[in-house]
Amino acid sequence: MAASNERIREVVESYVSLVGDGTAAEIVDLFAEGATLEDPVGSAVRTTREELLEFYGMLEGLQQESRLVECRIAGSEAAFHFELRTITDGGTFTLGPIDVMRFDDDARITSMRAFWSDEDMTIS
Amino acid sequence: MAASNERIREVVESYVSLVGDGTAAEIVDLFAEGATLEDPVGSAVRTTREELLEFYGMLEGLQQESRLVECRIAGSEAAFHFELRTITDGGTFTLGPIDVMRFDDDARITSMRAFWSDEDMTIS
Numbered sequence: 001m002a003a004s005n006e007r008i009r010e011v012v013e014s015y016v017s018l019v020g021d022g023t024a025a026e027i028v029d030l031f032a033e034g035a036t037l038e039d040p041v042g043s044a045v046r047t048t049r050e051e052l053l054e055f056y057g058m059l060e061g062l063q064q065e066s067r068l069v070e071c072r073i074a075g076s077e078a079a080f081h082f083e084l085r086t087i088t089d090g091g092t093f094t095l096g097p098i099d100v101m102r103f104d105d106d107a108r109i110t111s112m113r114a115f116w117s118d119e120d121m122t123i124s
Numbered sequence: 125m126a127a128s129n130e131r132i133r134e135v136v137e138s139y140v141s142l143v144g145d146g147t148a149a150e151i152v153d154l155f156a157e158g159a160t161l162e163d164p165v166g167s168a169v170r171t172t173r174e175e176l177l178e179f180y181g182m183l184e185g186l187q188q189e190s191r192l193v194e195c196r197i198a199g200s201e202a203a204f205h206f207e208l209r210t211i212t213d214g215g216t217f218t219l220g221p222i223d224v225m226r227f228d229d230d231a232r233i234t235s236m237r238a239f240w241s242d243e244d245m246t247i248s
Protein backbone atom coordinates (compact mmCIF):
# COMPACT_ATOMS: atom_id res chain seq x y z
CA MET A 1 0.00 0.00 0.00
CA ALA A 2 1.29 3.44 -0.86
CA ALA A 3 2.62 5.55 2.00
CA SER A 4 0.07 8.01 3.40
CA ASN A 5 0.38 11.74 2.82
CA GLU A 6 0.82 12.14 6.59
CA ARG A 7 3.76 9.74 6.67
CA ILE A 8 5.36 11.38 3.63
CA ARG A 9 5.01 14.79 5.28
CA GLU A 10 6.75 13.47 8.40
CA VAL A 11 9.68 12.24 6.30
CA VAL A 12 9.92 15.59 4.50
CA GLU A 13 9.94 17.38 7.86
CA SER A 14 12.64 15.02 9.17
CA TYR A 15 14.68 15.55 6.02
CA VAL A 16 14.56 19.35 6.25
CA SER A 17 15.40 19.24 9.95
CA LEU A 18 18.33 16.85 9.46
CA VAL A 19 19.74 18.85 6.54
CA GLY A 20 19.96 21.67 9.07
CA ASP A 21 21.66 19.84 11.92
CA GLY A 22 21.82 16.08 11.31
CA THR A 23 24.63 13.80 10.23
CA ALA A 24 25.04 12.53 6.68
CA ALA A 25 24.20 9.00 7.89
CA GLU A 26 20.96 10.18 9.53
CA ILE A 27 19.90 11.90 6.30
CA VAL A 28 20.85 8.98 4.05
CA ASP A 29 18.90 6.58 6.32
CA LEU A 30 15.73 8.30 5.01
CA PHE A 31 16.54 7.02 1.50
CA ALA A 32 15.63 3.61 0.07
CA GLU A 33 18.32 1.33 -1.29
CA GLY A 34 19.08 2.29 -4.88
CA ALA A 35 17.72 5.81 -4.46
CA THR A 36 18.88 8.53 -6.83
CA LEU A 37 19.80 12.13 -6.05
CA GLU A 38 20.06 15.01 -8.55
CA ASP A 39 21.08 18.25 -6.83
CA PRO A 40 20.80 20.62 -8.56
CA VAL A 41 18.57 19.36 -11.38
CA GLY A 42 20.72 19.04 -14.50
CA SER A 43 23.83 17.84 -12.62
CA ALA A 44 25.15 14.27 -12.48
CA VAL A 45 22.78 11.88 -10.73
CA ARG A 46 24.19 10.25 -7.59
CA THR A 47 23.13 6.62 -7.33
CA THR A 48 24.99 4.87 -4.50
CA ARG A 49 24.81 5.14 -0.71
CA GLU A 50 28.48 6.16 -0.74
CA GLU A 51 27.76 9.03 -3.13
CA LEU A 52 24.82 10.16 -1.00
CA LEU A 53 26.93 10.05 2.16
CA GLU A 54 29.64 12.06 0.42
CA PHE A 55 27.08 14.62 -0.77
CA TYR A 56 25.45 15.20 2.62
CA GLY A 57 28.81 14.94 4.36
CA MET A 58 29.61 18.34 2.81
CA LEU A 59 27.01 19.86 5.16
CA GLU A 60 28.45 18.34 8.34
CA GLY A 61 30.26 20.77 10.60
CA LEU A 62 28.59 23.83 9.08
CA GLN A 63 26.42 26.02 11.32
CA GLN A 64 23.04 25.78 9.65
CA GLU A 65 19.38 26.43 10.22
CA SER A 66 16.61 24.99 8.07
CA ARG A 67 12.86 25.39 7.85
CA LEU A 68 10.11 23.96 5.68
CA VAL A 69 8.21 26.73 3.89
CA GLU A 70 5.62 24.91 1.76
CA CYS A 71 4.99 21.23 1.03
CA ARG A 72 2.62 19.64 -1.49
CA ILE A 73 2.03 15.89 -1.65
CA ALA A 74 0.36 13.93 -4.44
CA GLY A 75 0.59 10.39 -5.74
CA SER A 76 3.39 9.25 -3.35
CA GLU A 77 5.52 12.21 -4.37
CA ALA A 78 6.23 15.49 -2.67
CA ALA A 79 7.34 18.92 -3.86
CA PHE A 80 8.47 21.27 -1.14
CA HIS A 81 10.10 24.64 -0.71
CA PHE A 82 12.53 24.91 2.17
CA GLU A 83 15.14 27.36 3.35
CA LEU A 84 18.66 26.54 4.43
CA ARG A 85 20.72 29.24 6.16
CA THR A 86 24.45 28.71 6.58
CA ILE A 87 26.07 31.01 9.11
CA THR A 88 29.76 31.74 8.51
CA ASP A 89 32.24 34.41 9.56
CA GLY A 90 31.76 35.93 6.11
CA GLY A 91 27.99 36.27 6.43
CA THR A 92 24.82 34.21 6.27
CA PHE A 93 24.16 32.35 3.02
CA THR A 94 20.49 31.55 2.40
CA LEU A 95 19.33 29.07 -0.22
CA GLY A 96 15.66 28.22 -0.76
CA PRO A 97 15.40 25.22 -3.09
CA ILE A 98 12.26 23.47 -4.25
CA ASP A 99 12.87 19.72 -3.91
CA VAL A 100 10.86 16.95 -5.54
CA MET A 101 10.91 13.50 -3.93
CA ARG A 102 9.38 10.13 -4.73
CA PHE A 103 8.67 7.62 -1.95
CA ASP A 104 8.23 3.87 -1.72
CA ASP A 105 5.45 2.17 0.23
CA ASP A 106 7.48 2.53 3.44
CA ALA A 107 7.88 6.29 2.83
CA ARG A 108 11.57 5.92 2.11
CA ILE A 109 12.88 8.39 -0.47
CA THR A 110 13.53 6.69 -3.83
CA SER A 111 14.53 9.84 -5.71
CA MET A 112 15.31 13.42 -4.87
CA ARG A 113 15.70 16.27 -7.37
CA ALA A 114 16.54 19.77 -6.15
CA PHE A 115 15.57 22.87 -8.14
CA TRP A 116 17.83 25.86 -7.50
CA SER A 117 20.58 27.86 -9.17
CA ASP A 118 23.23 30.32 -8.04
CA GLU A 119 20.70 33.11 -8.61
CA ASP A 120 18.67 31.76 -5.70
CA MET A 121 21.48 32.18 -3.16
CA THR A 122 21.43 35.35 -1.06
CA ILE A 123 24.10 36.64 1.31
CA SER A 124 23.36 38.84 4.30
CA MET B 125 20.82 25.38 -27.35
CA ALA B 126 18.83 25.01 -24.16
CA ALA B 127 16.42 27.82 -23.31
CA SER B 128 17.85 30.40 -20.89
CA ASN B 129 16.64 30.63 -17.30
CA GLU B 130 15.34 34.12 -18.13
CA ARG B 131 13.22 32.83 -21.00
CA ILE B 132 11.91 29.93 -18.92
CA ARG B 133 10.95 32.35 -16.14
CA GLU B 134 9.03 34.48 -18.67
CA VAL B 135 7.06 31.44 -19.80
CA VAL B 136 6.29 30.46 -16.19
CA GLU B 137 5.08 34.02 -15.52
CA SER B 138 2.92 33.95 -18.68
CA TYR B 139 1.51 30.57 -17.68
CA VAL B 140 0.53 31.69 -14.18
CA SER B 141 -0.98 34.89 -15.52
CA LEU B 142 -2.97 33.08 -18.23
CA VAL B 143 -4.25 30.43 -15.81
CA GLY B 144 -5.76 33.39 -13.98
CA ASP B 145 -7.44 35.15 -16.88
CA GLY B 146 -6.43 33.67 -20.22
CA THR B 147 -8.21 31.37 -22.62
CA ALA B 148 -7.51 27.65 -22.86
CA ALA B 149 -6.01 28.18 -26.32
CA GLU B 150 -3.63 30.87 -25.02
CA ILE B 151 -2.44 28.54 -22.26
CA VAL B 152 -2.05 25.51 -24.53
CA ASP B 153 -0.03 27.61 -27.01
CA LEU B 154 2.73 27.66 -24.37
CA PHE B 155 3.05 23.87 -24.70
CA ALA B 156 5.13 21.98 -27.28
CA GLU B 157 3.52 19.45 -29.57
CA GLY B 158 3.29 16.10 -27.79
CA ALA B 159 3.51 17.70 -24.34
CA THR B 160 2.16 15.80 -21.33
CA LEU B 161 0.15 17.10 -18.41
CA GLU B 162 -0.36 15.37 -15.03
CA ASP B 163 -2.58 17.45 -12.73
CA PRO B 164 -2.61 16.45 -9.95
CA VAL B 165 0.43 14.15 -9.84
CA GLY B 166 -0.87 10.57 -9.68
CA SER B 167 -3.84 11.20 -11.98
CA ALA B 168 -4.12 10.13 -15.63
CA VAL B 169 -1.61 11.87 -17.88
CA ARG B 170 -3.14 14.03 -20.62
CA THR B 171 -1.21 13.72 -23.87
CA THR B 172 -3.05 15.45 -26.73
CA ARG B 173 -3.74 19.10 -27.54
CA GLU B 174 -7.46 18.31 -27.34
CA GLU B 175 -7.08 16.94 -23.81
CA LEU B 176 -5.06 19.99 -22.76
CA LEU B 177 -7.67 22.34 -24.24
CA GLU B 178 -10.41 20.44 -22.42
CA PHE B 179 -8.48 20.63 -19.15
CA TYR B 180 -7.79 24.36 -19.26
CA GLY B 181 -11.24 24.99 -20.71
CA MET B 182 -12.61 24.13 -17.25
CA LEU B 183 -11.07 27.38 -15.98
CA GLU B 184 -12.65 29.61 -18.63
CA GLY B 185 -15.49 31.78 -17.42
CA LEU B 186 -14.45 31.54 -13.76
CA GLN B 187 -13.49 34.71 -11.92
CA GLN B 188 -9.91 34.03 -10.94
CA GLU B 189 -6.76 35.72 -9.73
CA SER B 190 -3.33 34.15 -9.87
CA ARG B 191 0.13 35.05 -8.66
CA LEU B 192 3.55 33.45 -8.78
CA VAL B 193 4.95 32.95 -5.27
CA GLU B 194 8.32 31.23 -5.80
CA CYS B 195 10.08 29.89 -8.89
CA ARG B 196 13.25 27.81 -9.14
CA ILE B 197 14.88 26.97 -12.48
CA ALA B 198 17.57 24.37 -13.15
CA GLY B 199 18.60 22.27 -16.13
CA SER B 200 15.78 23.45 -18.47
CA GLU B 201 13.19 22.61 -15.84
CA ALA B 202 11.25 24.77 -13.43
CA ALA B 203 9.52 24.14 -10.10
CA PHE B 204 7.26 26.91 -8.95
CA HIS B 205 4.70 27.64 -6.27
CA PHE B 206 1.75 29.73 -7.38
CA GLU B 207 -1.61 30.68 -5.98
CA LEU B 208 -4.92 30.53 -7.79
CA ARG B 209 -7.95 32.20 -6.21
CA THR B 210 -11.39 31.45 -7.61
CA ILE B 211 -14.08 33.90 -6.54
CA THR B 212 -17.62 32.50 -6.45
CA ASP B 213 -20.90 33.42 -4.78
CA GLY B 214 -20.14 30.66 -2.26
CA GLY B 215 -16.77 32.08 -1.24
CA THR B 216 -13.20 32.33 -2.46
CA PHE B 217 -11.38 29.05 -3.11
CA THR B 218 -7.60 29.29 -2.91
CA LEU B 219 -5.27 26.60 -4.22
CA GLY B 220 -1.49 26.91 -4.08
CA PRO B 221 0.06 24.10 -6.13
CA ILE B 222 3.73 23.49 -6.78
CA ASP B 223 4.12 22.76 -10.50
CA VAL B 224 7.11 21.15 -12.19
CA MET B 225 7.68 21.84 -15.89
CA ARG B 226 10.20 20.74 -18.48
CA PHE B 227 10.99 22.94 -21.48
CA ASP B 228 12.39 22.41 -24.96
CA ASP B 229 15.06 24.60 -26.55
CA ASP B 230 12.39 27.12 -27.57
CA ALA B 231 11.11 27.31 -23.96
CA ARG B 232 7.89 25.54 -24.86
CA ILE B 233 6.52 23.35 -22.09
CA THR B 234 7.07 19.64 -22.81
CA SER B 235 5.66 18.34 -19.54
CA MET B 236 3.76 19.74 -16.60
CA ARG B 237 3.14 17.96 -13.29
CA ALA B 238 1.11 19.67 -10.56
CA PHE B 239 1.60 18.80 -6.89
CA TRP B 240 -1.48 19.46 -4.75
CA SER B 241 -4.26 17.62 -2.97
CA ASP B 242 -7.67 18.52 -1.56
CA GLU B 243 -5.94 19.33 1.74
CA ASP B 244 -4.25 22.29 0.03
CA MET B 245 -7.54 23.98 -0.90
CA THR B 246 -8.80 26.68 1.45
CA ILE B 247 -12.15 28.46 1.41
CA SER B 248 -12.69 31.96 2.74
